[in-house]
Amino acid sequence: MIIKKIFPLLLLASLFADDGLPNLSTRPKTQPRTIDMSADAIYWYTAENIDWAYTRHGNTESLETSYKTLVFDWAPGFRVGLGYNMEHDLWDSQAGFTWFQSKAAASSDGPIVPGFFAARLSLLEPFISGSARTSLHYNIFDWDVGRSFLVSNHLSLRPSIGMKAGWISQQINSNWVVTSLIHAQENLKNSFKGGGAKGAIRSQWQLGQLRSHSFSLIGSFEAAYLWGHTTIEDEFIDTLATAIFTNTTPRNFGAIMLHAFFGLGWDFDFDRDRSHFGFKLGYEIEDWFNQLQIFTNINGAQNNDLVLQGFSASLLFAF
Numbered sequence: 434m435i436i437k438k439i440f441p442l443l444l445l446a447s448l449f450a451d452d453g454l455p456n457l458s459t460r461p462k463t464q465p466r467t468i469d470m471s472a473d474a475i476y477w478y479t480a481e482n483i484d485w486a487y488t489r490h491g492n493t494e495s496l497e498t499s500y501k502t503l504v505f506d507w508a509p510g511f512r513v514g515l516g517y518n519m520e521h522d523l524w525d526s527q528a529g530f531t532w533f534q535s536k537a538a539a540s541s542d543g544p545i546v547p548g549f550f551a552a553r554l555s556l557l558e559p560f561i562s563g564s565a566r567t568s569l570h571y572n573i574f575d576w577d578v579g580r581s582f583l584v585s586n587h588l589s590l591r592p593s594i595g596m597k598a599g600w601i602s603q604q605i606n607s608n609w610v611v612t613s614l615i616h617a618q619e620n621l622k623n624s625f626k627g628g629g630a631k632g633a634i635r636s637q638w639q640l641g642q643l644r645s646h647s648f649s650l651i652g653s654f655e656a657a658y659l660w661g662h663t664t665i666e667d668e669f670i671d672t673l674a675t676a677i678f679t680n681t682t683p684r685n686f687g688a689i690m691l692h693a694f695f696g697l698g699w700d701f702d703f704d705r706d707r708s709h710f711g712f713k714l715g716y717e718i719e720d721w722f723n724q725l726q727i728f729t730n731i732n733g734a735q736n737n738d739l740v741l742q743g744f745s746a747s748l749l750f751a752f
Contacts, residue, residue, distance in 0.1 A: 465707050466520040469751035471529075473512035475717075477743035479505035479535040481725060485548045485565040485607060488541060501545075503537040503567050503605075507743065510534065510571070518751065523581040527593075533571040533741065540564035547609065548729045551669035551677045552619045557611050565607040571741070573599035577633065587639040597657045597690070598628030601724065601739070609671075617671035623727055627661025627688055637698065645702045651713055652695035659688045663726050681728070689722040694745070709751040718742035 483503040490497050510533030518525040544559035552558070577595025584590055602624040609617040633655035640648045665681040696715015703710070724739035 465518075467518045467707070467709070467751045469514075469516040469518060469709070469749055471512075471514040471516075471747055471749040473514075473745050473747040475510045475512060475531075475533065475743065475745045476507060477510060477533060477535070477741045478507050479537075479569060480740040480742070481505065481569075482737050483537075483567065483605065483725070484729060485539065485605065486541065486545050486563055487548065488543065488545045489559075501539060501541050501548075501565075503539050503565060505535050505537040505567075505569070508533070508535040512745070512747075514749075516751075524578070525581070526578045527576070529575045531571070531573045531575070533569075535569045535571075536566065538564070538566040543610075545609075547607065547619065549605070549607070549619060549621055549667060550728055551621075551667040551679050552607070552609065552617070554677050554679070555617065555669055555671065555675055557609075557615075557617065557671065560609040560611055560617075562610045563607060565605060567603060567605045569739075570600075570602045572601070573597065575631070577631070579633075584636075588636060590634060590636045592632075592634045594630070594632050596628060597631045597659060600624065600626040601721070603725065611671065615672050617669065617675075619667070619669045621668075621727065622666045623663070623725055624665075625661050625663045625688065625724065625726075627659040629657060629659035629687070631655060631657035631690075633692075647700045649698045649700065650696075651698045652715065653693065655690075655692040657690040657692075659690065661686065661688045665727055681726075684726060688724065690719065691722075692719045693717065696745075707752075709749070711747075711749040711751075713745075713747045713749075715745060716743070717745055 484500045485503055486501040488499045512529055512531040514527060514529035516525055516527040541563055543561045545563045546558050547553060547563065575595065575597050577593040579591045579593025581589055581591045602622065605621040607619045611617060633653055635653035638650040640650055663684045667679040669677040694715055694717040696713055698711060698713040701710045719741045721739040723736040725735055725737040727735045729735060
């Protein structure tokens with residue numbers, strides 16, 4: 434995927450970066466003991482390959498197959514954070530929570546063949562028409578501890594280690610028309626819960642300063658490994674009282690996540706440098722490897738990446 438090609442570039446860019454947790458302070462040598470609060474508005478696009486059905490048109494000599502894919506729209510979300518900045522040696526600890534939901538929908542006339550397993554077992558295909566919709570629910574907690582230090586008069590880095598945990602669930606609901614009197618519905622759910630260690634490096638390259646105001650190039654690179662639990666449930670019910678349930682044995686395995694951010698920041702110190710206000714705006718991208726664990730009759734077992742990318746704007750206040 435494209436994200437796997439551009440992550441090496443983002444890794445280099447992380448030397449001038451920040452990760453969605455609060456901005457680095459521009460204070461180069463010391464910092465007062467403060468608490469900071471942050472709020473981010475995010476606007477992400479979800480990229481995930483989901484073939485929910487296919488149609489066939491033609492005859493025995495020429496047969497055309499067309500795959501039907503669910504495509505997500507851009508959607509809003511938010512991130513909130515709380516941190517503690519230690520007076521000693523520029524150590525700090527940050528915690529955050531990110532919430533995001535996204536939806537997609539599609540429909541097609543027949544003859545159409547469903548892509549998921551339970552509907553195929555009904556032996557009622559091909560259907561006259563079909564429609565599908567999916568919803569993604571993303572709820573992730575972050576915590577880390579790190580230390581800021583100066584590389585030069587303008588560049589500061591903050592390596593950190595911490596934990597990432599939460600759950601990502603996705604439902605795919607499809608409706609099928611067998612005849613004008615017979616209808617069916619299939620509900621598929623893919624749910625992941627997990628937690629594990631993460632490491633990150635974020636930095637701030639000061640572009641200029643005017644009195645108590647400073648302007649910076651910021652960004653980050655983060656990697657996490659979460660030990661997780663995945664469940665897959667598939668249910669098919671029609672108006673003929675047919676009920677088919679297929680549940681995959683729960684899977685316990687590790688999940689790899691990569692995250693990168695690149696953007697611009699503005700910082701303002703006041704109250705004799707005991708308080709701090711910051712704003713950043715940028716673009717971020719996050720890849721959850723092999724997140725969608727489902728089985729289809731189109732491509733077999735699926736291990737599709739979940740890629741989230743888009744814009745974020747953050748406000749921070751430290752006191």
